[in-house]
Amino acid sequence: MIAGHFGFAALVKSREQRVPLWALMLATVWLDILFVPLLLAGIETLQPVPGLRGGYGENIIHADYTHSLVGALALSALFSFLCALRWGKRCGTVLGLVAFSHWILDLLMHRHDMPLLPGNWGQFPKFGFGLWQNRSGSILAELLLILSGAWFYWRAARSVSASAHVAQVRATATGLLILISGIAVLALDVTGILG
Numbered sequence: 089m090i091a092g093h094f095g096f097a098a099l100v101k102s103r104e105q106r107v108p109l110w111a112l113m114l115a116t117v118w119l120d121i122l123f124v125p126l127l128l129a130g131i132e133t134l135q136p137v138p139g140l141r142g143g144y145g146e147n148i149i150h151a152d153y154t155h156s157l158v159g160a161l162a163l164s165a166l167f168s169f170l171c172a173l174r175w176g177k178r179c180g181t182v183l184g185l186v187a188f189s190h191w192i193l194d195l196l197m198h199r200h201d202m203p204l205l206p207g208n209w210g211q212f213p214k215f216g217f218g219l220w221q222n223r224s225g226s227i228l229a230e231l232l233l234i235l236s237g238a239w240f241y242w243r244a245a246r247s248v249s250a251s252a253h254v255a256q257v258r259a260t261a262t263g264l265l266i267l268i269s270g271i272a273v274l275a276l277d278v279t280g281i282l283g
């Protein structure tokens with residue numbers, strides 16, 4: 089799930105115009121960005137679901153620090169704090185919530201592999217509704233997020249440029265860019281090129 093998170097970022101941008109789009113995009117994948125070095129260091133791991141190839145949605149993800157509920161809350165709070173220093177309290181709060189929205193969206197997709205506490209301390213039951221078990225359902229959910237994100241972004245950007253009496257070409261171009269790049273990222277993810 090990568091493209092769906094970007095779709096959600098565009099959706100938030102249509103409501104919170106003062107927050108930069110790139111910062112929203114960064115916020116939605118903040119937990120996954122931190123996952124990469126931990127994965128390379130072998131602290132967090134991926135394990136293909138028995139019998140599957142380990143492609144799109146076919147992994148048990150042991151992201152026990154970045155994707156534990158408490159870990160995700162702490163990392164989102166950190167992100168929020170850093171953004172508040174740069175853009176003020178309101179933007180910081182929005183970006184912190186968007187960073188944590190990653191965990192909520194992942195919760196729908198993940199195969200029951202998201203722990204409560206960092207490092208799966210205490211071995212509490214894990215979370216994840218496992219939408220990935222249904223491949224076409226997952227792709228459809230991501231596609232819906234991209235389409236609605238691009239649509240709401242385009243509508244909001246158009247009305248902003250209309251009230252500022254500037255050409256709407258830019259709003260339309262950015263909306264299209266969100267749509268096309270979202271679908272491209274989803275296609276790469278599904279075909280396994282993104283791993």
Ligand SMILES: [Zn+2]
Binds near residue numbers: 119120155190194
């Ligand atoms: Zn994730």
